Amino acid sequence: MLEVCFTGMEHALKGDRTCTAKTYLWMHPIYGTTALGLEYLQERLRFLPRLVRALAYTAVIFGAEFTSGWLLRKALGRCPWDYDDKGWSVKGLIRLDYAPFWYATALLFEPMHEAFLLVTREALRHVPGALLALEAPGSPGQGTGDAAHSGRPAHEAGRPLPL
Numbered sequence: 001m002l003e004v005c006f007t008g009m010e011h012a013l014k015g016d017r018t019c020t021a022k023t024y025l026w027m028h029p030i031y032g033t034t035a036l037g038l039e040y041l042q043e044r045l046r047f048l049p050r051l052v053r054a055l056a057y058t059a060v061i062f063g064a065e066f067t068s069g070w071l072l073r074k075a076l077g078r079c080p081w082d083y084d085d086k087g088w089s090v091k092g093l094i095r096l097d098y099a100p101f102w103y104a105t106a107l108l109f110e111p112m113h114e115a116f117l118l119v120t121r122e123a124l125r126h127v128p129g130a131l132l133a134l135e136a137p138g139s140p141g142q143g144t145g146d147a148a149h150s151g152r153p154a155h156e157a158g159r160p161l162p163l
Contacts, residue, residue: 008021026072054106069081
């Protein structure tokens with residue numbers, strides 16, 4: 001979704017009224033895995049200011065893009081995206097001139113993550129037994145005594161929502 005919006009907007013800014021957008025099937029597991037990495041990092045860096053956390057997230061995004069591109073190049077003989085002749089490219093796999101866009105994405109990560117948790121929790125309220133299963137001892141995040149890992153949205157776990 002993110003890449004489709006970005007490439008569509010890029011084409012629109014170049015005068016393409018159709019706002020043509022594209023992505024690669026490979027991007028779904030790449031973005032999904034990267035998001036899990038960001039979620040893992042989020043809890044460990046919560047003590048840092050949000051702007052600094054976003055820098056760390058940006059580094060993770062660049063690292064994931066570079067690593068996945070390198071692995072795809074090894075497995076397929078080429079990487080689906082090729083930045084060799086564009087921007088400030090590093091081995092054709094990442095563009096350093098995209099850093100401001102990735103930083104903006106990183107800044108949006110925490111508020112979007114919290115919003116998705118709230119929506120998911122609300123949706124699960126309508127599934128009989130779902131919330132009880134999530135809150136049961138032994139389920140992920142339970143039994144640790146740590147509200148930050150309880151599976152509850154931040155405001156319900158006693159943590160402030162990110163700004």
